[in-house]
Amino acid sequence: MMIFEKIHTVPTSEELTNKAFKRAARAMSGKTIEGRESRLRANESMVLTAANIFTDNLANIVRRFPSFEQLPRFYYELTDILVGVEKLKMSLASVDWASRKIHEVARSYVGKMRDADTPDPVRKEAFGRLASIIKSINKDLLFLNEARNILRKLPDVQDEPTIVIAGYPNVGKSSFVSKITGASPEIAPYPFTTKGVTIGHFIRDGIRYQVMDTPGLLDRPMAERNDIERQAITAIHFLDAVVMFIMDPSESCGYEIEDQKRLLAEIRENFDLPLLVVANKADRPEFRKMDEIELNISTITGEGIEEVMDRLLEMIEEKRLRASEEPSTEEPDEESTL
CATH class of the missing domain: 3.40.50.300 (P-loop containing nucleotide triphosphate hydrolases)
Incomplete structure (x- = not known):
């Protein structure tokens, strides 16, 4: 199997945001919300669901790219020529940072909701913050998808005599x-x-x-x-x-x-x-x-x-x-x- 074949299409920030927020809304569809406690749980669930979609997808993007230190030197050199290894590392580091930051921010907002009189505005603020983090790495996501499309075309040269x-x-x-x-x-x-x-x-x-x-x-x-x-x-x-x-x-x-x-x-x-x-x-x-x-x-x-x-x-x-x-x-x- 070619070394870059397992890299999936990298979504844009807009695609990720739509997916995460739609999944969060669907998680609560059809549920009856009565009283502050049930409303709090519903808003917590929406924030955590969206955050999990974001973090899982971002973590998968990073995981599917190979470790460049373990790449055969032939592929390392070709990757560097075509897209730049350092540039790839920087974009993957940004995506990894966003994955961890979203997890941290979501947990923080869950705590804020518990202290708030009404959780709905806090949840909306949380969604805005999560969307902002994702938007900040859109250029990295676009670059990684472009790199993925280029690297998948490399020949399947095996590490053998x-x-x-x-x-x-x-x-x-x-x-x-x-x-x-x-x-x-x-x-x-x-x-x-x-x-x-x-x-x-x-x-x-x-x-x-x-x-x-x-x-x-x-x-x-x-x-x-x-x-x-x-x-x-x-x-x-x-x-x-x-x-x-x-x-x-x-x-x-x-x-x-x-x-x-x-x-x-x-x-x-x-x-x-x-x-x-x-x-x-x-x-x-x-x-x-x-x-x-x-x-x-x-x-x-x-x-x-x-x-x-x-x-x-x-x-x-x-x-x-x-x-x-x-x-x-x-x-x-x-x-x-x-």
């Missing part, structure tokens, strides 16, 4: 993903590309691996990217991943060898991840061997695919062994979670 595919268009990346996953890979929406990220999975020795192709991100020179795309590429660094760069020495992809070499150099420079360089289309007569190439494959005939897969899995294991041997440089996060 990943092979990221890079290279110019038409070199055979999607064919490779289809070949090793044995099925049509899922095309998931991705906020930085027009085509969406391609995600496939396969299982070896009981371990599930993820294969990811990001058209629009790792298939053209860095100079052609905007700042947001550059940040999106940075987020990929935080996957448990290795990178496979596919070249097409036949140039039937439409890109000359020298252009492909320049893109490879940029990927090497910008990615601090293990990198395997593979040449596709070994079945074509115009295919030629190159010094930069470590292994040759053909996604048409299947030549070299198994050898490439064995090498990629070795790289993933080597990366994990190195990571386990390196001392941790991360300091504990002192921020409290919401």
Whole structure:
């Protein structure tokens, strides 16, 4: 399940106020009110019912957003790019404050009603105060709903060993993903590309691996990217991943060898991840061997695919062994979670 799917639509302050006050009025509909004591109980019930609707709904909004300190770093980075983690934290803190403040104010007004000659005006004053608190966080509610709509569109990238595919268009990346996953890979929406990220999975020795192709991100020179795309590429660094760069020495992809070499150099420079360089289309007569190439494959005939897969899995294991041997440089996060 995608990490942001459980976030429900965030209501506006007006929607919350209407819901709370209608529920409070309905709680008292049809009841006979005679004498001061029954009128007092009725007004108390209305205030507490409205307050409970407010506090429950606000608490649920906060609870359904994930704890950002526990988010996988990949999603943390994408969230920060798209909506801003600090801004999200501030809005969630405001909603949390309102939830607690409404509870406090409601209890205070219940006490005032008990001391008043007539409880009805005090109840109306309480409703006004509760509505005012909710109205004060309307901008936060609007922002959280906007953030929710954006974050739900993020791809379902699992926290598992990943092979990221890079290279110019038409070199055979999607064919490779289809070949090793044995099925049509899922095309998931991705906020930085027009085509969406391609995600496939396969299982070896009981371990599930993820294969990811990001058209629009790792298939053209860095100079052609905007700042947001550059940040999106940075987020990929935080996957448990290795990178496979596919070249097409036949140039039937439409890109000359020298252009492909320049893109490879940029990927090497910008990615601090293990990198395997593979040449596709070994079945074509115009295919030629190159010094930069470590292994040759053909996604048409299947030549070299198994050898490439064995090498990629070795790289993933080597990366994990190195990571386990390196001392941790991360300091504990002192921020409290919401």
